[in-house]
Amino acid sequence: MQEARGKTVTVIKDILGANEQIALENRGLFNEKGVFVLNVMAAPGAGKTSLIQRTIEPLRDRLRIAVIEGDVASTIDADRIAGLGIPAVQINTGGACHLDASMVRSALSGLSLEDIDLLLVENVGNLICPTGFALGEHLKVMVSSTPEGDDKPYKYPGMFSAVDVLLLNKVDLLPLLDFDMDTFRRGVEALNPNVAFFPVSCKTGEGIEAWVEWLLARRDQGFQP
């Protein structure tokens, strides 16, 4: 077992190194083509696809948008997005618990980058595995949701530390939940004091305008975060 573990560490370093290289190549391509790219991460059911839908609505007349959907199985999310008339490519990872830069590179063959200003990549629902795998994105976006509880920053510090922006979704359910906003925010601030934070409800639309304005401003700042 010890020997197997030693081997694993080496291999994981190889894989992470190779991933980092492909992510850099993806990023170079995105910059060259003027495509601003978001890597949207969350636990299962936090509302990643709903956030993507809510982000598309106010922006679709101003920017040309496309979506890459990552899931272990099914095409449910890509079908939802395609139903809006937005180009969508589904990646099924089989058993893998995260997207990687190579999967995203393969998915790009299904999209015309010249015709895209904003590419939203929805990662696999998971608060642990996606953290270590850059895809070539300009911004790492995390969706947390109130029913998951106020203790999530303490239990999953890796992802809360790694992201540029955090959306707390399903705030419409707050009156029904034992969710202490101060506990949640203290946990986030200890890990990531500079993260942009938006409480939102993808159901009611609350908070979406502030998030979209921030996103446009970050895009206008250019493609080197």
Place this chain on the structure above:
Amino acid sequence: MQEARGKTVTVIKDILGANEQIALENRGLFNEKGVFVLNVMAAPGAGKTSLIQRTIEPLRDRLRIAVIEGDVASTIDADRIAGLGIPAVQINTGGACHLDASMVRSALSGLSLEDIDLLLVENVGNLICPTGFALGEHLKVMVSSTPEGDDKPYKYPGMFSAVDVLLLNKVDLLPLLDFDMDTFRRGVEALNPNVAFFPVSCKTGEGIEAWVEWLLARRDQGFQP
């Protein structure tokens, strides 16, 4: 990259094989000592710890109970259980997205198996990684929760296929959610037609009695599932 991937597959087979061996040893020890063991799995925030608390309440006068808590970081869950006066050991996995049989074996040194009838092991919050790693448990228990959505069986078929019992938690929130019970159940039945299914609310206590009765009956059937 190809070479690195080939190596990974081999190493993962080694690790899974080694894990399976240790899981069998754990199971032998549990059987010898008369300890019935549950591996409780779920997405982050579905309510694993709350279910464990609700399971302890009606059983603590009839069975001697202990808990192993698995998390990437923090001792929040073990502290909650210890606060009830129940022996609890916390495993922090560092970055790992699941418990394994070796971690459970190490945690057993903090418990006196002779004094335990029922051991509840709470896995790391994750719908993907824990599926492949047996811990030596007698029952695989999954907690899904209504705010995660009715599409989860379709997106995470591995875990829904692998478990002996499925609890759908937070049914008290159903009137506020767009959750179609038929869609959810059809997805579950296609993957795992024999799974025991209990809709529950760990907040209100709804459905807990039926789950606890089922659990006692399964335990009485003996220690070879």
